[in-house]
Amino acid sequence: MLSFKTELKLNNKQRSLMAQHAGCARFAYNWGLALTKEILNHNQANPDNKLKFPTGIDLHKRFVAEVKSANSWLYQSSKCAPQQALRDLRVAWDRAFKKIAKPPKFKKKGVKDGFYLEGSIKVEPLHIKLPRIGWVKTYEILPSTQVKNVRITRKADRWFIAFKVDATPSILPKMGKIIGVDLGIKSLAVCSNGTVFENPRAYKKLKRKLAHLQRAVSRKVKGSNNRKKAIKALARLHYRISCIRKNVIHKLTSWLTKNHSVVVIEDLNVSGMLRNHRLANAIADSSLYECRRQLEYKAKLYDTQIIIADRFYPSSQLCFNCGHRQKMPLHKRVFDCEKCKTIIDRDLNASINLASLAVSSTV
Ligand SMILES: [Zn+2]
Numbered sequence: 607m608l609s610f611k612t613e614l615k616l617n618n619k620q621r622s623l624m625a626q627h628a629g630c631a632r633f634a635y636n637w638g639l640a641l642t643k644e645i646l647n648h649n650q651a652n653p654d655n656k657l658k659f660p661t662g663i664d665l666h667k668r669f670v671a672e673v674k675s676a677n678s679w680l681y682q683s684s685k686c687a688p689q690q691a692l693r694d695l696r697v698a699w700d701r702a703f704k705k706i707a708k709p710p711k712f713k714k715k716g717v718k719d720g721f722y723l724e725g726s727i728k729v730e731p732l733h734i735k736l737p738r739i740g741w742v743k744t745y746e747i748l749p750s751t752q753v754k755n756v757r758i759t760r761k762a763d764r765w766f767i768a769f770k771v772d773a774t775p776s777i778l779p780k781m782g783k784i785i786g787v788d789l790g791i792k793s794l795a796v797c798s799n800g801t802v803f804e805n806p807r808a809y810k811k812l813k814r815k816l817a818h819l820q821r822a823v824s825r826k827v828k829g830s831n832n833r834k835k836a837i838k839a840l841a842r843l844h845y846r847i848s849c850i851r852k853n854v855i856h857k858l859t860s861w862l863t864k865n866h867s868v869v870v871i872e873d874l875n876v877s878g879m880l881r882n883h884r885l886a887n888a889i890a891d892s893s894l895y896e897c898r899r900q901l902e903y904k905a906k907l908y909d910t911q912i913i914i915a916d917r918f919y920p921s922s923q924l925c926f927n928c929g930h931r932q933k934m935p936l937h938k939r940v941f942d943c944e945k946c947k948t949i950i951d952r953d954l955n956a957s958i959n960l961a962s963l964a965v966s967s968t969v
Contacts, residue, residue: 611768613800615743631721634688662693690722720759786961796953798961859900873917926958
């Protein structure tokens with residue numbers, strides 16, 4: 607399963623519908639969080655008279671009965687938005703109880719706005735039909751696939767849609783399409799048309815297990831049977847991780863080469879980046895080398911031109927809109943242009959700059 611994410615091309619009415627749905631989701635989440643916190647406090651104070659900790663379904667039932675009836679504006683949005691927000695809340699609590707995450711926090715307007723929709727969804731090349739919202743346009747061609755549910759999120763002023771694609775996207779006529787790809791640290795790759803390829807979640811989980819096993823090996827006595835066993839387990843896990851990673855990189859590189867005639871990537875100044883210790887892990891993580899290797903051989907298979915930007919080309923420091931150059935320390939995830947005030951995701955900005963490099967070099 608590949609997660610496909612792309613930007614939506616919305617009119618003003620649709621923008622406000624999106625904001626309204628995100629508002630409902632946030633409202634339900636915060637209501638549920640306040641309620642569950644109260645229940646936890648009550649249970650702590652009254653160990654002999656504990657209340658049941660609600661499931662996501664329990665929360666939604668109460669929400670409909672107690673809150674929705676008193677807030678008519680909630681009926682203007684799909685019920686999926688609050689329902690899934692409450693399911694997400696329960697998952698967040700489960701993760702907190704298992705100590706794999708911090709307790710959930712109240713959501714603020716404008717921070718990680720988003721919501722979920724399910725039901726009758728239709729996909730056409732440049733449109734997607736969503737329940738309660740209707741047909742919305744996209745900037746790029748969507749994979750032809752059955753979609754059961756979508757997540758919609760906002761980043762600055764732009765709205766993105768994400769859904770799962772199970773089959774390999776069909777090969778589309780390329781028609782001279784150029785794409786810039788920023789091989790990311792946070793995401794696996796961010797493309798100049800807004801498509802984001804995430805690192806698989808299973809992979810992140812296994813990485814934590816890996817660190818744990820590595821410590822286990824180092825604690826065992828050298829030459830002991832226990833150490834041999836631990837080393838074997840470690841090797842098995844290494845292999846599993848590399849399979850997951852290769853698989854997702856194959857999907858990315860196939861999609862890029864099959865659907866675009868020119869792919870622009872950066873020349874990775876890996877030696878320079880590796881000096882930053884924290885990044886070293888992330889780089890190994892996204893396996894940039896593997897990406898590059900696959901792109902190069904698939905480019906031959908699908909007749910795609912790969913352009914590698916000069917390693918000194920400052921793709922992340924230039925504003926894609928006005929060309930202004932400014933310092934962009936690695937921790938800054940958003941490019942906000944000092945000159946033209948454009949605000950854009952760091953990696954997306956870099957990928958657009960890379961794509962424009964192809965335009966200027968082929969003309
Ligand atoms: Zn600018």
